[in-house]
Amino acid sequence: RLVAVAxxxxxxxxxxxxxxxxxxxxxxxxxxGPAFGIRGYMDALAAGGQPLPLAVRERADGQVxxxxxxxxxxxxxxxxxxxxxxxxxxxxxTQGKLYxxxxxxxxxxxxxxxxxxxxxxxxxxxxxxxxxLIVDDEVVLLKLxxxxxxxxxxxxxxxxxxxxxxxxxxAHGGASVGSYLTSHAGVDSVHLTxxxxxxxSVVWGSPTAERTGPPKCTKPVTAELGCVxxxxxxPPPKGTLWSKAELEYxxxxxxxxxLQNNGHNCVAAEVLVTSAGWPQRGEFLAALRAKLSRxxxxxxxxxGSDKRREAFRAAYPDATDAGAGVLLAxxxxxxxxxxxxxxxxxxxxxxxxxxxxxxxxxxxLDAAADFANERCWGSLSCTxxxxxxxxxxxxxxxxxxxxxxxxxGAIGVNVPSMIAFVVAGLPWGAFPGGTxxxxxxxxxxxxxxxxxxxxxxxxxxxxxxxxxxxxWWPDFTNAAELAAAVISLIAIGGTSQRSAxxxxxxxxxxxxxxxxLAALRG
Numbered sequence: 001r002l003v004a005v006a007x008x009x010x011x012x013x014x015x016x017x018x019x020x021x022x023x024x025x026x027x028x029x030x031x032x033g034p035a036f037g038i039r040g041y042m043d044a045l046a047a048g049g050q051p052l053p054l055a056v057r058e059r060a061d062g063q064v065x066x067x068x069x070x071x072x073x074x075x076x077x078x079x080x081x082x083x084x085x086x087x088x089x090x091x092x093x094t095q096g097k098l099y100x101x102x103x104x105x106x107x108x109x110x111x112x113x114x115x116x117x118x119x120x121x122x123x124x125x126x127x128x129x130x131x132x133l134i135v136d137d138e139v140v141l142l143k144l145x146x147x148x149x150x151x152x153x154x155x156x157x158x159x160x161x162x163x164x165x166x167x168x169x170x171a172h173g174g175a176s177v178g179s180y181l182t183s184h185a186g187v188d189s190v191h192l193t194x195x196x197x198x199x200x201s202v203v204w205g206s207p208t209a210e211r212t213g214p215p216k217c218t219k220p221v222t223a224e225l226g227c228v229x230x231x232x233x234x235p236p237p238k239g240t241l242w243s244k245a246e247l248e249y250x251x252x253x254x255x256x257x258x259l260q261n262n263g264h265n266c267v268a269a270e271v272l273v274t275s276a277g278w279p280q281r282g283e284f285l286a287a288l289r290a291k292l293s294r295x296x297x298x299x300x301x302x303x304g305s306d307k308r309r310e311a312f313r314a315a316y317p318d319a320t321d322a323g324a325g326v327l328l329a330x331x332x333x334x335x336x337x338x339x340x341x342x343x344x345x346x347x348x349x350x351x352x353x354x355x356x357x358x359x360x361x362x363x364x365l366d367a368a369a370d371f372a373n374e375r376c377w378g379s380l381s382c383t384x385x386x387x388x389x390x391x392x393x394x395x396x397x398x399x400x401x402x403x404x405x406x407x408x409g410a411i412g413v414n415v416p417s418m419i420a421f422v423v424a425g426l427p428w429g430a431f432p433g434g435t436x437x438x439x440x441x442x443x444x445x446x447x448x449x450x451x452x453x454x455x456x457x458x459x460x461x462x463x464x465x466x467x468x469x470x471x472w473w474p475d476f477t478n479a480a481e482l483a484a485a486v487i488s489l490i491a492i493g494g495t496s497q498r499s500a501x502x503x504x505x506x507x508x509x510x511x512x513x514x515x516x517l518a519a520l521r522g
Contacts, residue, residue, distance in 0.1 A: 001157070001160075002031065002158060006028060006031045006483075009027070010030075011024045013151075016150050022474075022475075025476070025479025028480045029483040030121060031483065032422050032487060033421055034126040036425070036449075037126070037424035038130065040450070041130055044134070045134070048100075063456075067082065067083070071425070071496060073495055076515070077486060079463075079466070080462065080466070081462050083420075083458065084461075085450065085452055087456060088455070089456070094454070098136075112186055118148070119302070122151045125148070125151070133167060138189060139167050140169075141171060142168065142170050143177060144170060146172070146173070149172065152172065175201075178202075196225050199439055205217075221443075224429055224446070225378070225441050227267075228339045229376075229378075230270065231254055231272050231273065232368045232382065234385065235274070235278035235280075248287050250385050255288065256416055257416035259295070259474045263345045267380070267416070267417050271349045271351055272330075273372065275352060276354055277356075277357070277359065278355075300346060305345040309343075312327055324346070328350065334351055334353070340377045360393065361390045362393075379407050379409060380429070380430055381410040384414070410427075411458070411459045414463065415462035426447060426459075427457070428446050428447040432456060486515055492507050
């Protein structure tokens with residue numbers, strides 16, 4: 001059904017948000033995540049809730065790590081990528097407790113889950129609903145955000161089989177409707193994707209309520225609440241320089257993470273973390289400005305984004321228009337950068353961390369991890385751009401230790417962390433540890449189509465340079481056609497580990513040329 005619904009849904013999304021040279025391509029590409037999610041959950045159910053990971057390893061400290069990506073023909077779409085689920089330390093990589101219990105004769109408790117849908121991305125809504133249905137074993141009442149009302153007819157069509165069987169129902173309205181539903185006796189749990197203020201309203205009764213004592217809402221509440229997403233740009237070791245092509249490529253990576261959905265994403269790049277001692281820092285920022293200046297001018301579309309932009313200008317009067325509508329405040333000290341709230345729009349900061357003259361890559365990694373963990377609000381995701389020479393300079397064990405030190409639920413290495421959201425086999429949510437009194441980026445994971453019982457984080461690693469040029473780049477002109485081909489390939493089982501049989505395999509192979517041609521035309 002997604003194959004049929006996606007083009008119309010993407011078209012309405014582009015009309016609601018704006019289109020910048022690639023038609024509905026950006027919106028169409030955002031639906032690849034739900035396609036991966038639907039296929040992944042189908043495979044999980046077929047495997048009794050315990051689909052086999054591609055590999056399992058143990059880190060030096062005993063922490064278990066399971067490889068889950070790439071599967072099937074997804075390696076043709078994401079050549080050289082690797083996706084891993086890191087399990088909470090001290091726990092095993094067990095999967096599908098709900099389904100293990102059912103197989104042993106223990107019936108689940110079920111219940112009614114209220115999903116307060118995100119307003120910025122319909123893919124978030126689709127995946128949140130599927131998680132509550134399949135992983136938490138609850139029927140769902142989906143309350144749409146009024147910003148996303150244009151999605152309603154398409155979601156009704158997409159989910160019609162579930163609606164007809166009584167597994168899902170949709171509700172509309174503003175904050176008063178959400179408040180009524182969260183307190184309704186017939187609702188057993190709540191999941192929301194939104195802001196910390198919305199969470200506090202649900203759990204504590206108001207956005208500014210004092211968060212002490214027992215919460216007002218006694219129901220289980222899971223949430224994904226965004227993040228001041230850092231992009232850590234690791235300097236190369238002394239004597240190594242990035243080429244002009246590498247500078248331009250990585251600048252485009254940053255531009256893509258800032259511009260997607262006009263910055264109205266919980267994974268949008270918020271702060272570039274660089275080294276003050278990196279000789280090419282100025283060249284990189286110039287490459288970023290040059291890239292942005294060649295792209296169409298964008299404007300915010302999400303309610304309230306204009307006020308946030310004005311506040312950014314007031315806080316950083318020296319910020320410059322870097323192109324494509326992006327305001328860039330660079331050269332900020334850690335103390336100058338206000339990193340406790342998302343800008344939620346086309347605003348970007350850069351903080352060059354102090355570096356001693358002879359400090360190396362390992363010293364920067366340690367300082368960058370501390371900065372990201374302690375200075376940047378939230379723990380949802382971060383991006384790390386690291387040249388192969390930088391990784392070689394510190395060695396595998398130190399690199400593994402750096403990833404372990406980062407307290408984020410998703411880490412994208414040489415790829416924007418928004419692509420970790422798309423790979424639904426990885427968990428998506430805040431790093432564990434949030435409490436109602438100090439919720440941060442939220443609590444609980446969604447996606448996680450391998451149904452691991454105790455995920456800690458997901459790590460998606462890409463090659464330093466991806467070929468052909470990535471479809472998530474803002475100037476990829478054929479994204480709509482490629483995304484449609486990819487969604488079709490996923491739908492027929494082309495990215496699944498499960499055997500599709502002879503006829504199914506032929507069908508999958510027949511779908512590959514359409515993906516390849518569309519990618520090359522981008």
